[in-house]
Amino acid sequence: MDEPAVLLWLVPALPLAGALVLALRGRHWPERWIARLACATVAASALLVVIMGADYLAAPGARVQVLWSWFAVGEFSPAVALRLDGLSLVMVAVITGVGFLVHLYSSAYMAGEEGYGRYFAWLNLFVAAMLVLVLADDLLLLFLGWELVGLCSYLLIGFWYRDADNGAAARKALIMTMAGDVPLVVGLLLLFSSLGSTAIPTLLDQAAARWPVGAALPTTAALLLAFGAIGKSAQLPLHTWLPSAMAGPTPVSALLHAATMVTAGVYLIARLHPLFALAPPVLDALAWLGAITLLLAGLHALVQNDIKRVLAWSTVSQLGFMFMALGVGAVTAAMFHLFVHAFFKALLFLAAGIAILALGHEQDLRRMGALQKRAPWAFWGFLAGGASLAAVPFLSAGFFSKELILAALWQRGGGALWAVAWVGAVLTAAYITRAFIIGFLSAPVTPATGATGWRLHLPVALLVPPSLAVGWLAPPFGALLVPASGATLPATETAFLPALLAALAPLLGIALAWYALHRRPASAPRHLAPVEDTGFDRFYWAWVRTPYQVLARRLAEDPFDRPFMAIVQLTRVLWQVLSATQDGRLRRYALTLVAGTVVLLAMVMT
C-alpha cells in the first residue's frame, strides 16, 4: 500500500475525534471555536479524500487497511478494516464534501441556538459514522456504522427536544429504521452462519462460488438485507419517518437527505450487489417497490405546502429511482444518481434554508413568494437545484443520471418499469416547478426580516456548479465503479425513441405545472388540499402502535406471574397465622405444651 492510503483511517477518525471533543467540552466553548473545530475536522477529512482520490485515479485498485482485529471468538475474528475502492471513494467524497459544506452552513444557520456544541458534536459524529459505514470492509463494522448513523439521525431530528413533537419525530425515525434493522441483523447472522465470515470480499466470493442463482439461501439473505436498506432509504412501506424527520434543523435535513443516512440503503445493496444478483426475485421486488415509491412520493410532493416536506417527499421518490436501477442491476446508474442527487438535494435544502431564515422561519410555500429580489442566493440556488432535480436536458446534472436509469430500465426492466419511471420523471419536474412557482415567484406575503451571511451563501454557491455540470462525468464515473461492484455498465447506445421521450419528460412536467398554476384565476388558492399521508401513518397507528400499547398494558400486570404470586400470598398467610402464636407470653407457651401433652397422652391411652 502506498503513501496516501496509509492515512485512510484518519478519514473517519478526524470527525470522530471532533465529535468526542465537542461532546465532552463543547458546552464550555464559545460558538466560533466550536464551529471552527467541527468544520476543520470535516474539511481535513475532505482534503485527505481529495489526495487519496487523486492517488486512486492514478493507480486504480482497492486499498485495504486492516487496523486491528475487533475480537476473536474461536474461528471468528472480524477485522476492523477499511476499504477504499471506486464505490467507497464516491461515497466518501460525497460525504466529506457535502458534509463540510453543511457544517459551514450550519455554523451560521444555528448561530445563537441553545446547544450549539451539542449540535456540532452530533453532526461530526453523523459524518464519522457514515464514513465508517461506507469504508467498512467487514459487515460487522458496516453494521456498527449503520446503527451509529441511525442514532445520530435520532439525536439530530430531535435536536429541538423541548417541543414534544420533535421528540416523537425522532423516535419515529429510530423505530421505523429499526424495524428494517432487525431483519438486517438476521440476514447478517444468516450469511455468517452459512458462509463463516463477515468480511465482505470473502463473503461475496464464497456466495458466488457456493450458491447457484436463485437458490433459497441467498434469496432469503438478500431479502432480509433488503429490509434494512428499505428502512434506511425510506422506501415503501417504511418511508413514513422521512417526511416526519423534517422536525430537525434544515441543515440536518440537507445532510441526512444528501450525504448520510438515506444513501446507506442504496450503498448497502450496491456494495453487496453480487449477493443480490444471486436472488433475482428480490431484485425484481426491489425494482417494483422503487417504482411504487417513486409514484406515491411524487404525488405526495405535488400537494405539500411546506417547502421542506416537498423536498422530503422528493428524496423518497428519487431514492425510488435508485432502487429501480438497483433492481434491474444497473448499480452504476443508481450510484451515479445518488452522487448527483447528493449535490442537488443538499443545494435545494440549503437554499430553502436561506429562504426560511430570510423570512423569519417561514416554511409555508404559500406565505413565501418573490424571493428573487429578497433572497437572491436562495432563489438562484433553488433554481439550479430544482433544474437538476427536474432533469432539465443537458443543462443539469440530474438529466444525465436520470437518463442512465431510464436507459437501463428500458434495456433490462421492460416496458412497464420504464413507463412508471417516465411518469415519475414527469411528476418530479411538475412538483418542483410547482413549489418553485408558488414559493419563489408569486406575490410576497411574509416580509423578509432575517439576516443571511457568507457562510450561508458560500455552500450554496459551491453546490451550484456540481448540481449543473457533474453530469458530464458519467462515463469516467462508470469506469470508476466497474471494478468495485462487478456490475456491467449499461450500454450507452440506447433506442432513440425512449431517449427522446425521457428527455421530453421533464419539459412536459414543467409545462404541466406552469400551465396548471397559470390557468387559475388569481383569486383562487394556488394549492391543493394538503395531504399529510396516504394512510400509512394511520395504518401503523391503528394496527401496530395501538395493539402494541394494549399488549404492553396487559403485560404490565404480568398475567403469567399470577400463579407464582399466589404461592407467595399463601406462604405469607400461613406465616402470619403461625407467627401470631409466637407472642412472647411464656405462660401461653406453657399452656400449649401442657395441652399438647394431654392431647398426646389421651391419644396414646385410648
Add this chain to the structure above:
Amino acid sequence: MTTTPVVLTLAAALMGIGMAGVLARRNLMFMLVSVELVFNGAGLAFIAAGAHWAQPDGQVMFLLILSVSGAETATALALMLRLERHYGTLDVDAMRQLRD
C-alpha cells in the same frame, strides 16, 4: 400392692398442682417453685412404679431427677437474678421481647 394407685394419684395431684402453678402464677420465683412440684410429682411416680415392680430403676431415675432439678434450679436462679436486674421485676408477663 394396694398403695400404688394412691401414690400415683398423689403424684398426679402434685403434677397437676405444679402445672396449675406454672400456668397461673406470674412471678417467676413461684413458677420455679411450681416446676419443682412437677419434678417431685414425676419423681414420686417413678418411686411408686419401682416399688410396684420391685425394681431399682425407679429409684435410679428419682436420683437422676433430683440432680437434674438441682442443676435446673441453680441455672434458673442465676437467670432470674439477671432478669431481675434487667427488668426490675420478676413478672413474667413483662418479659415479652422474644416474639415475632
